[in-house]
Amino acid sequence: MFTHTVTSASRDPVRLLCVADVPREDRAHRSNRWSSAVRRGEMLRLAHGVYIEPGHWLSAPSWDRHLMALGAMAAAASPLFCRGSALALWGVPLLRTPGEITVRETRRGRVGRRRAGPLTGTADAAVVARLLADHQELAGARGRPLSGRDLQPIPLRRLGAALPEGVGREDLQVRVRRGEHAVPREPLGLGVHPWLQGGPESADVEPLAFAVLDTVAESSLAEAAVILDAVLAGRITSERTLALDDFVEWEPYLRTHRRRARWARAVEFADPAAESPGESAVRALIRELGFHAPELQREVVLPDGRRVRVDFAWEGVVAEFDGMVKYWRSQELSGVSPMEALEAEKHREDGLRALGLGVARIIWEDILRPERLRRKLLQAGVPRAR
Template sequence: MRLLRARRLDDGLHSGTALSDAVRAGRMLRLRRGVYVEVSDWVRTPPWDRHLITVIATTAQEGDVVFCRESALALHGVPLLEVPDAVRRRCTSRGAARRVPAPSMTGSRSRGQVRGMLAAATGPGEPVPTETICVGLPTHRLEPTLPAGMSRSAARRAPDGGEPALPREELDASVVPWCAADVAAYVVEPLALAVVDTVPRLSFAEGVVILDAVLGGHTRSGARVEVAELAAWTDRLPSRRLRERWDRALAAADPRAESPGESWSRVRLDELGFELPELQSRIDVEDRTYWVDVEWLGAGIAGEFDGGMKYTRAARLSGQDPSQVVYAEKIREDAIRSTGRDMVRWGWAELRHPERLARLLVVHGVPRPRAAGR
């Protein structure tokens, strides 16, 4: 995928004119002022990557932008459970701290024209997305976090302007290899600070997903953080409520969880009152060793979160047909069952509708020592 930037051409003309015409014709979308993407590329991109593309477009437009919270985490390669509702970046003055609406991605095109544009950009047999995917993400400008003992008002009254230097680091543009945008690097807050500043502001499940990933190194780049690195930034949490939410999420984190689905599953199991299982359990069958996401050791039940993507990803990496991957997984499951263990699987639908997950686990006899929510 390539993002196109409006620029002056060698003949003295400006490419922005042609790009604006392409928006009016339904071939391009405007992500930020002067930054465009082809409609077909946008339609084929999953929602979580659309946020990341908009972060990249913001860099292309504004240059030296320090990204924070979820936007920094996305650039660091940390998986997020929910798609962020804005691009988040730092600003250095009170007057600049606000939400800036995104430009119209489709110009003056009517809803009917947008629907027709999306239909034309959708492959045969694929569902046509709704026009809501062409509603751009705003930019949320946030004042910097402050060290312990420095209040916001005191920082503003300081003679030198008050704000301490923004913690920052540069990430090479190669951290997002699938998107070319004529950008040399992205400026972000350090990973540990971004985690501490983000986790207590999200739901408990979202926070656990982030912590599991960074503590276990299950990020796109393999980057991980240690608890001590996180502790070094917790003095920047400005309220007791945020510190309590942080402590609760950190206490529930487990680096052995290898995917957001596994992390959210553990949260759901606890919410529903089920016994928490052993993670990444090893099962030996004759001369083969298998690993399962979870196992209730005393009950003889193995469980796995099945997000569906592992079949297509495994097929792509191995060169096998997806049906071969599914068959191999069946052989694996049959081998595990041959040990006398039961096997239960669930996916995103059960996590988003916990009553379904509860019914499934009860049918398989998963121990449930207490009622849900207690």
């Protein structure tokens, strides 16, 4: 599920402990100490020579874990991150946290998926059980009890180098060796994620426009809308904004009809007026479920004279996406308690209904279970397109 909703400023700092950052004469001793700490359940190993305190990992949501793993991989191996992992580093919101780390590989024999050992290394079962028990109070942050799967690393997938139109894979390898072709690559300063400390200052990623195009061409419409809406509106952590013209130079990499069709459909559908990833995903599902396209951010005057904007509007019907983060962060943003924010939202909804409007309230579970979303829209009276 999408978890990239908390700003960097609101996150507690997390420090990666890297053997490479220790003075050379002390590295062997420090490495032995940290390895022993892993066997005792006092530290976790994220990558070769990169460690973290267990509480930082176990309390983190999946999006932050992915970024921690990317920072550790960048420190340990300096790969070229691509697709979802590159977008995560760029600070682009995604509908779901990537289930794997994706990197480019020019050598064909190394392409494929690899799962490393557990983050607890060679610690025995009793140590792992005690580690989980000692941190079970963090289960509230995770939304479920901790288990052994919380100590499994994120798998690594090496993808073959991206091929421009008219270039075969073997031909590309020859061109790269001769210096006749440059693999799309750009250093990205990791200062865009200031809460993640102790890792490298930068990581190699695919250029933002290329990473967006390459990922969208493999994505569903809802996934693509989340990405493109945010990038075109500049709603990304790295504060980069792209226009559609920025993608033209990368379109030769859309080598198949399926990829070209998915990209064209996503571009036609993109709308930077959507104000959150949830709104982008809902808008895409509304189309795929066969309902009329809504008007976005329509202003409505409530019976008490207040002017409010609704996320989606049709004739006689409105729908609001409720991401819940606005309630959790209401104290931080405006000094209003979560309970007060919920109460204000209820009054707002009562005002909309008093105008005779049908109201559909949409939550993340509806996005993940589109049939639930379809029933809600039908019950509210959203018109069908087919």
